[in-house]
Amino acid sequence: MDNKDKTQYTFRTDRNTEAFFSERYLVCPKCGEQLRQLDIENFSCCPFCNHAFEVDEELEDFLLEPTVEMWIRQQGAAPSGTGPLN
Numbered sequence: 001m002d003n004k005d006k007t008q009y010t011f012r013t014d015r016n017t018e019a020f021f022s023e024r025y026l027v028c029p030k031c032g033e034q035l036r037q038l039d040i041e042n043f044s045c046c047p048f049c050n051h052a053f054e055v056d057e058e059l060e061d062f063l064l065e066p067t068v069e070m071w072i073r074q075q076g077a078a079p080s081g082t083g084p085l086n
Contacts, residue, residue, distance in 0.1 A: 009026055037063050040059070
């Protein structure tokens with residue numbers, strides 16, 4: 001099996017029906033705690049057990065997801081033909 005095919009991290013999505021949004025968490029492979037994007041950005045390791053995360057494409061996608069979603073929402077709200085690329 002190639003390392004590229006191997007999923008290193010486990011993620012969990014909780015849906016908050018009261019606030020109408022869902023939030024993804026990274027499950028620490030060492031202690032099992034659920035970590036948000038900001039936890040990893042601020043600490044670069046698990047704040048509960050100090051497990052150091054190996055940054056790979058999967059973890060990068062998880063960390064960048066809120067920013068990309070914000071960009072998509074902003075572009076979707078802009079009238080057609082008025083985006084920065086037009």
